[in-house]
Structure formats: structure tokens, C-alpha cells
Amino acid sequence: MPMILAGLPLILHGLLVTATISLAVLLLGTVLGIFGSLSLLYGANVLRWCVRIYVDVCRSIPHLVLIFAIFYGLPALGLQVPAIVAGILALGLFCGAHMSEIFRGGVESIPHGQMDAAKSIGLTFAQRLRHIIFPQALGRILPAWVNTAVEIVKSSSLVSLVSVVDLTMAIQQIVGRTREALLFYAVAAMLYFAINFTLSITGRRLERKLGHG
């Protein structure tokens, strides 16, 4: 127990970094997802193909490859970025691809007849998005969004491989010093589990509140 207390500051630091990265990635991913899904749904052909290629590429390469590519690649092109930024950028691109598909699916699941009715009372595109599409799509998108958030928290551990001191790296450093691998891996597991399990429960509760129609 005293060993855990000794490692606590580093663990908390790692936890904070993991939380920051996860939030930043989710934000970036959600914004990219909104643009991506609108492009896939309503964009001109060229735009739709570009987003399609972006989504399909992200679905076919490992997260770690993009993290390394950006982390080592940007300096080679002359752009010095801190490792944490490279990590957020890479994971954000993946998240954006994922979100584009989720948002697109949510909108497409709204019956087409409602679009006809909304158009026929004279609502503009923006009004249809605001009053008809968004409220209904939200309830359908939320579970998938929360699942993606959980995946992001897990993927954030990969930034430890480019030497960012997140929770996983913090635990590795403590294990390196104290050799108490089992204890601290268990601590890390419990922390990750606590975060993700809470996310899932919150998601399920929100889904129940928003889930009508």
C-alpha cells in the first residue's frame, strides 16, 4: 500500500494526461465527424469521394502506424510538434472517420417521409437539420458515440509508445522502478476500467432519457 501512495503523484499525472488526450481527440473527432457526415450525406460528388477515401483508409490501417507516421513524419517535413500533439492528431483523424460513419448512419435512419413533410411545410435545409434531423439523430447516435469514447480512452494508451507520459507510461515507469508489475498493472486496469465503465453507464442513462422517438 505505501508503494501505491509513493507512486500516486505520477499516476495522477498520467491520469490527467490520458483524460486530456481523450477529450481532445473526442472533440477533434466530433468536429471532423460533423463535417464528414454532412459531406457524405449532402456534399458534391468530389467531396463525398474524398471523405469516403478518408474513412476507408482510416478503417484499414492501425492506429499506431498513423501515430508513428505523424510523430516521425512531421519533423521530417520541417514541422516540430510535441509528441502529445502528434498523438492527438493521429487519434483525432481516426475518431473523425468513425464519427462520420456514426453520424451518417444516425441521420439516414430517419424515415424519408419526414423529410418530405418537413420540406412541404416550407422548412429550409438548415431548419430541417435543426428541428427534425438533429433531435432524432441524437438519440440514435448517442450509444455509438459513447462506445467510440471508450475506444478512444483505450487507444490513448498507444501514445505511451511515443514517450508521452499518460497513465500507461506512468505505470510502466513505476513498474520499472519498483518491479511490482502485478500490483501496478492491476491499479492501471482498475483506473481504466473505472473511467470506461462510468462512460458506458452514463451513456446508457443518457440514452434512456433521450431515447423517445
Added chain:
Amino acid sequence: MATADAIPEVNRNIVVLEGLAKRFAAADILRGVNLEVTRGEVLVIIGPSGSGKTTLLRCINFLEDYQGGRIFVDGELVGYEEADGKRTRRSDAAIARMRADVGMVFQSFNLFPHMTALDNVMLGLCSVRKLSAAAARCSAASWLERVGLGDKMAAFPAQLSGGQQQRVAIARAVAMEPKVMLFDEATSALDPELVNEVLGVMADLARSGMTMLVVTHEMRFAREVGHRVVFMDQGVIVEQGKPQQIFDRPESDRLQAFLGHFAGNS
């Protein structure tokens, strides 16, 4: 309708179709339709499935685009601008403005499931007609009372029967005070015992002077409420005339064959 009396008789014809033609996926759905609908007229459109009746209605409020001919609603060309013989599609905002003046009721009601009946009717009044929330609520409530659903204003569509949902849909469309109302087989998806409550509302609307284009299989409604009946087949108008003329003395073979299916229904 208040609007019909207030506007001077600049255009006697609310809806004019000139040689309307529409193609979809290598098939000609409408092959040159000419039609004039006068203010206050109740026009009933009958015909076999695939004749283009629904597409005709959907072109009038530009839910479908069209390749040939012209559609005028109250003198304005629908969906396109013409300059120097070139036709360009109007902006989204202009099309939306036109649609606000054309009300449509659908076979599958298409109520917004996440809103109460009152909110369904209020949405257009607030967002499109730009009424204040209070004025919109007042108007919406009175329209729902008019269609007999004053006690169901706070109900969600899932809690209403098919007939009730369709009456809310009618209220939603009529509350916008459109120049013309389009009914696309409004009772075809209803259980038989619910059909009359909706037809009653439609008849009431007709009596108040609303211009209506009604696609329907309800021949008795056509006879009792319609001013003119139009028979369509394979994308063209084959025959038209007063109800008694069409039903009792059909001239064309195709109309006679079509009416034969409805023996005992009118």
C-alpha cells in the same frame, strides 16, 4: 379562407401545368400534362397505380424536379428560373418559400414522432411563418380543435390512431394558410373505419373554399365533394369533367376499364 378573399383576382388559376414532363431512370413518368386549377376548386385525380398521379402532386411542390414543361403556382414558376431560354434551379430558400404556400398531406402521415401534435402544427408557424410562440400556439390549437383533436394536443403521434394522426397532418398543413392543398392518397393507409373521419375533415375544408388537388380511390368522395375529376393513365390526362360525367358517362375505353374495377363503390 381569408386569403382567398383578401387578394384581388390577379390570377384565377392557382395551379397551371403546361406540358409537364418528368423522366426517372429511363422511364417517362409524366408525358406532357396540361392542367388548370381555379381558385376554390376541388380537383380529384383518379387513375391506376403507376399513372403518375403521385408524381404530379410531388412536382407541384417540387418534392420532385421535372425536366419538361412548366408548373405555375399563383403565377410563379415552380422550382426554376427562366432567363434567355435557359432554366436554372432556384435557391433552397426560394423553393422553401414556395413550398410554404402549398400544403401537402401524405399517405403515410409523416408526423414528426419526437413532437406532440401541437408542436407538429406549431413548427411551421414559428419557423416559416415567423409567428410568435404565443400566436403560433393559438393558431395551432384552434386548427387542432377544428379537426376534432382539441383534447389530443399534448399527445405524441405514437399515442394516436391512424385517423387521428392524419387529421393532425392535415391541421399541420392547413395552419400554414396555403394557397392550395395537395392530398396524396390521404386515406389509403387507414383502416376502413377511420377513413370517414379524415374524409369528413377534407370535405369540411372544401366547403370553406380551399383549393384542393386530391389523389384518391374514394369514388364517393370524388362524386360528393369534387368539382372536377381528372383521369390519368400512363403519364397523361386521358379524360376529365364533372363527377357525374366521368362516373356515369365515361367516354374513353381506359376509363371504362378502370371504373369497372370499382363497380359498387360509387
Added chain:
Amino acid sequence: MYQFNWRPVFDNFDLLLKGLGLAVAIALLSLTIGSLIGLAAAFGRTHGPPPLQCLTTAYVELVRNIPLLLIIYFVYFGLPLLGVSMLDNLWSFVLALALYAGAYLTEIFRAGIAGVGKGHIDAARSLGMTRLQVIRHITLPLMARVVLPSLGNTLISLFKDTSVASAIAVPELTYGAIRINVNTWRVIEVYLVVAALYLATCYAIAGSLRWIERRWAIVQ
């Protein structure tokens, strides 16, 4: 301006191909072992006594909420401390990935079992088949066709997850990229090539799966 030089990458192409082969092999192996775990856990959840149900639920919920990297570290660095020291880095990774896959596969198989129509089960039982016979002749075959698409998607995911094995120096494709990068500093070229290899392989796997599905499809 960055000068492109593809030679060093293609001189070491055999390293990348070997890594790719290893990655595919690891993915298939982990899928197999993970499926055994998943099947056992799925049947434990649906047919087993309450303590077993609790255990499998705990396993699934735990593994699905923690990062793969942590599981790898636990198996590679932690198991030896418990006396299990015969696993080298490759087999540690295979085990870790199998445990990770098993949690997801449990849910896939559970849905597959639930998807077998009760009518079929009733008919089999009324013929006098024991529970085990029903599982062997009815549940498993019907379930197999239903879960095949999900298994395919899992295989593709596992193939991408093999990249994390580079963290413990398993010589798969990403590790090959790291080594070439460290030796030649042709960053953009090597990662473009490696990305293309992952992409091509994913499409190849997906295509093969569609071919298998078509051959194996039954009319429902």
C-alpha cells in the same frame, strides 16, 4: 524540402513482407484461440450455473474496458512473476491478443446462440436429443453461418491490432517499419508503404470473407 528516396524501403521489402506474414499468422492464431475462449464463455453465459455466468461477465466487462497494451504488458512482464516464464515475446502477444479477442468474441457468439430460432431447438428436443446433441447438431452449425461476418470483422481488427506487438519487439510489420526508419530515416516512404500494405491486406481479407460467405450462405 523533403527528398523522396524509395530505395532503402524496397531494399528491405523482404523484412516488411515477413512482418506482414507474421502479422496475418498472429491474427489467425489469436482468432482461433480467442474463439475457443469465446465459445466456452458464451455457452457458460447461456447454459452455465450462476457462478460461471458471473465469472464470464466479469471477464468480458474487464477486458473490454482496458487497453490492449496493458494486457500485453501484464502477460509479458507480469506472468513471469507468477511463475509462468515459458512464453517469449511472440507467444505472450498471441496470448494477450487471444484474451482480448475472446471478450469480444464471447458477445458475438452469445448473440449467435440467441439468434438460433427457438423453433429449431424445440423440434430437436422433441425428437429426443439431449442438450449436448442439440448444441452439436443444431446450435453450432446454425450459429456458425450467422457469426461468420462478425468473425471476419474481428479478424480484420485483430490484424490491425498486431501493430501493438511492436511495443514488445515482436518482428511484425509495424516493427519492421520502425527498424527501417531507425536505420534509414526514410520516414514518409516507409510509413506510406506500410500503410499501403495494411490497406491492401485488409481489403484482401475482406474480399476473401465475402467469397467464403457467398459459398457458404444458406437460404434463411
